[in-house]
Amino acid sequence: MSAAPLPIPAGVSGVSAGAPIRQSSLWQDAWRRYLRNRGAVLAGGIFLLIVGYCIIAPIVSPHDPNRVHFPDAYQGPSWSHPFGTDQFGRDLFTRTALGGRISIGIGFGATLAILAIGVVYGAVSGFVGGKLDNAMMRFLDALYGLPYLPFAILALAIIGTVNFWTMVVALSIASWFITARVVRGQILTLKENDYVRAAHAVGLRSYAILSRHLLPNTLGILVITIFLELPGVILGEAFLSFLGLGINPPDASWGSMAQDGRDAYRAHPHLIVIPSLAIATLVLCANFVADGLRDALDPRTRET
Amino acid sequence: MAAYIIRRVIWTVPVVLLVILVTFLLMRQIEGNPFRKTERAVPAAVQENLERKFKLDKPWYVQYAQYVKGVVTLDLGPSLVLRDRSVNDIVKEQFPRSIELGLYAFGWAVLFGVPAGIVAALRPNSRFDYGAMLFSNVGFALPNFLVATLLIYYVSLKWGLLPTSGWESWKHKLLPSLTLGLVPMAYFARLVRGTMLETLQADYVRTAKAKGLRWRRVVGVHVLRNSLIPVVTAAAPLLGYIITGSFIVENIFAVPGIGRYYVTAVSARDYSVVMGLTVLLSIIVILANLLVDVLYGILDPRTREART
Numbered sequence: 001m002s003a004a005p006l007p008i009p010a011g012v013s014g015v016s017a018g019a020p021i022r023q024s025s026l027w028q029d030a031w032r033r034y035l036r037n038r039g040a041v042l043a044g045g046i047f048l049l050i051v052g053y054c055i056i057a058p059i060v061s062p063h064d065p066n067r068v069h070f071p072d073a074y075q076g077p078s079w080s081h082p083f084g085t086d087q088f089g090r091d092l093f094t095r096t097a098l099g100g101r102i103s104i105g106i107g108f109g110a111t112l113a114i115l116a117i118g119v120v121y122g123a124v125s126g127f128v129g130g131k132l133d134n135a136m137m138r139f140l141d142a143l144y145g146l147p148y149l150p151f152a153i154l155a156l157a158i159i160g161t162v163n164f165w166t167m168v169v170a171l172s173i174a175s176w177f178i179t180a181r182v183v184r185g186q187i188l189t190l191k192e193n194d195y196v197r198a199a200h201a202v203g204l205r206s207y208a209i210l211s212r213h214l215l216p217n218t219l220g221i222l223v224i225t226i227f228l229e230l231p232g233v234i235l236g237e238a239f240l241s242f243l244g245l246g247i248n249p250p251d252a253s254w255g256s257m258a259q260d261g262r263d264a265y266r267a268h269p270h271l272i273v274i275p276s277l278a279i280a281t282l283v284l285c286a287n288f289v290a291d292g293l294r295d296a297l298d299p300r301t302r303e304t
Numbered sequence: 305m306a307a308y309i310i311r312r313v314i315w316t317v318p319v320v321l322l323v324i325l326v327t328f329l330l331m332r333q334i335e336g337n338p339f340r341k342t343e344r345a346v347p348a349a350v351q352e353n354l355e356r357k358f359k360l361d362k363p364w365y366v367q368y369a370q371y372v373k374g375v376v377t378l379d380l381g382p383s384l385v386l387r388d389r390s391v392n393d394i395v396k397e398q399f400p401r402s403i404e405l406g407l408y409a410f411g412w413a414v415l416f417g418v419p420a421g422i423v424a425a426l427r428p429n430s431r432f433d434y435g436a437m438l439f440s441n442v443g444f445a446l447p448n449f450l451v452a453t454l455l456i457y458y459v460s461l462k463w464g465l466l467p468t469s470g471w472e473s474w475k476h477k478l479l480p481s482l483t484l485g486l487v488p489m490a491y492f493a494r495l496v497r498g499t500m501l502e503t504l505q506a507d508y509v510r511t512a513k514a515k516g517l518r519w520r521r522v523v524g525v526h527v528l529r530n531s532l533i534p535v536v537t538a539a540a541p542l543l544g545y546i547i548t549g550s551f552i553v554e555n556i557f558a559v560p561g562i563g564r565y566y567v568t569a570v571s572a573r574d575y576s577v578v579m580g581l582t583v584l585l586s587i588i589v590i591l592a593n594l595l596v597d598v599l600y601g602i603l604d605p606r607t608r609e610a611r612t
Contacts, residue, residue: 141312141597142319142590145541149548150582153570157578158333235447239552242449243567258449265453266461276450284445 026297030220033296040292047285050278054100063091065098066250074268083274086257087264092271095252096278102253103279106167107234113172114179114229115222119215121176122183126191127210137184140177148174148236153245162248171236179225186218220297227290231283238279254279309598316594323586324375328368331579357382375587380580385572391580394565399584401471402561405481405554406546412485413492413542418535420489421496425531426523428501436493443490448549452483452556469558480557484549488542495538499531506530533603540589540596547585 034040058065063081072089075081083092125136151174159166190196191214199209240246241255248256254275261271362370374381380391420440424433459479460468470476503509504527512522550563558564562581569577 138312138315139319139322142316142593143323144593145544146323146586146589147544147547149551150566150585153566154327154330154578154582157570158330160334231445236548238447238449239548242447242552243555245567245570255447258447262449262453265457269453269457272450272453276447276453279447280442280445280450284441287441287444 026220030293030296034292037292037295040288040295043285043288043292047282047289050100050282050285051104054097054104057097058094058101061091061094061097063094065090065094074264076268076270084268084270086260086271092274095257096254096274099252099254099257099275100278100282102164102247102251103234103237103255104282106164106171106237106253107230108226109164109168110171110175110233110237111226111229113168114176114233115225117172117176118179118225119183119218119222121180122185123187123210123215123218125180126184126187127206127214129188129191133184137181140181143177146174146177148232149239152236152240156240156245162246163251167237167240167246170240171233175229175232175236179229182221182225183218186221187214190214190217224290224293224297227286227293230286234279234283234286308601312594312597316590320587320590321372323590324372324583325368327579327582327586328371329364331575332364334573334575375583380584381576383574384576385569385574391577394577395562395580395584398560398562398565401559402550402554402563405477405484405550405559405561406543408477408481409484409546409549410488410539410542412482413488414535417489417492418496418532420493421498422500422528422531424493425497425500425504433497436497440490440494443486446486448483448486448552449556451486452479452553455479455483456556469556471557471559471561476557480553480559483557484546484553487545487549491538491542491545492535495534496531499534500527503527503531530604533600536603537596537600540592543589543592547589 034044067090069089072081072085073087075085075089077084081091081093083096086092086095121136125133148171152170155170155173156162156166159169196209196213199213204212237246237253238255238258241253242259242262244259246255247253252260257275258272258279261268261273261275265272371381378392380395383389383391383394386394420436424430424436427433456468456479459465466475466479471480509522509526512526513519547563550561551567552563553559554561554564555567562585566578566581568574569581
């Protein structure tokens with residue numbers, strides 16, 4: 001280094017004239033706050049670990065997840081089969097990972113669909129305001145807490161086939177009410193900001209205001225919402241599949257694996273316990289991540 | 305307040321009509337109408353009579369109007385599969401059991417969840433608090449079919465204490481209601497803890513303490529009263545949880561209620577039953593919301609202004 005800078009006297013903070021002030025964006029701040037929350041970091045780590053296991057295990061596993069081999073049926077956990085085997089002698093370590101791909105995939109798919117519907121409904125309601133807003137919100141008030149399961153079952157009956165995408169539709173069809181309300185609330189608050197008034201004043205069109213100034217600022221809330229909605233959707237998929245109305249063989253999800261294990265749980269409880277615990281762990285982690293994200297992105301609502 | 309209640313009540317009517325309409329239109333989309341000509345060959349006259357009996361020969365809006373009339377007069381029409389029974393018969397027979405199950409589950413939740421939340425809030429960051437919140441988190445995450453299976457496995461099969469399934473004596477009702485009550489319990493514990501902590505920091509609580517009121521009285525009169533309001537308002541969303549949960553719990557414990565029958569009816573393509581039950585459950589949730597909103601206004605005067 002040539003031309004060493006003037007020494008800064010001790011006791012004065014490290015900000016020297018001319019040096020750029022270290023800026024930290026909203027997201028960097030949030031990330032820092034998140035990292036300070038040990039529970040949320042641990043939960044996020046386990047969450048990623050499960051997702052990684054679901055992606056990698058079927059690729060590296062020496063066992064063919066669909067190979068039926070009856071002499072190996074109903075084995076308990078061992079070195080070669082860490083999660084044991086099912087009634088057809090298929091390796092559960094590999095199959096649980098495959099089931100996880102479908103369960104988590106449907107979970108994220110339906111969550112994104114819920115977000116999409118909720119954002120459109122909430123943004124229109126909050127942005128247009130007035131009578132339309134009133135009508136749209138009274139409608140949501142009345143539907144609050146409507147059970148999604150009957151409507152999911154109905155939707156599947158109508159579509160007639162059960163696969164990944166129809167499950168996504170079925171699980172999002174009656175689950176977006178809360179998200180819509182949250183987005184609307186956020187838009188209402190943001191609308192009062194001076195920069196939005198300024199944008200109105202300089203004659204920006206409504207669409208531009210909505211897409212450039214309002215929606216980007218709901219992003220934080222939406223990230224939280226992803227992890228708030230995910231547990232419900234993953235459990236919903238599991239319920240549907242457990243009732244025999246969801247994912248069908250030869251595909252498997254954690255819910256349908258639990259259903260398979262139901263017949264033999266008296267003698268071989270691991271068949272139902274392993275996929276159920278996979279669901280429980282993922283849901284537990286998602287809840288902790290959601291809490292951590294809420295504290296990090298929206299410090300005002302931090303719980304005491 | 306009166307204006308708010310009236311407006312809220314009036315708004316319920318179009319929402320109910322809309323929910324019936326959506327359900328009705330959804331049902332019409334289902335492939336495999338039991339009287340489709342392709343399903344089986346019946347004489348034309350019989351087909352005509354069948355369609356007339358179930359009013360399938362009219363245009364859809366007439367059918368819809370007639371269905372709404374049926375809902376209003378509490379007549380949900382005949383079952384398509386069980387020849388001699390109407391949807392009303394099925395509701396009358398099965399619904400009381402589901403209500404009983406749901407009430408017990410709610411009872412467990414209030415009995416354990418609310419006190420757990422109160423004690424946790426009074427001793428924040430204590431061992432009890434951590435334990436209660438751990439329980440709450442785990443309670444949310446465990447799928448109820450795992451809870452049910454484990455309870456049956458240990459309590460019924462290993463220890464032989466309670467029957468595995470059925471719905472006769474209190475012994476049969478214990479395990480299903482506990483399983484179904486777990487999520488509401490976890491919910492109440494967390495909710496009550498949160499609102500209590502918030503109330504404990506309120507100025508009026510500090511004032512009550514400062515003027516020398518005994519702590520027990522402060523908590524009993526000022527804190528509890530204000531922190532338990534959310535318990536009332538949470539009842540409506542919890543109803544949704546309980547309905548969803550009852551589908552699984554009734555299925556596993558073989559409780560002959562609505563949740564179990566719904567799944568049977570879907571598999572049997574008994575669409576009038578499916579539709580009737582969907583409409584019934586939706587209306588119950590909508591009415592519960594209405595009741596809670598009105599109660600909320602009465603219990604917490606602060607919300608009246610904001611909500612009108």
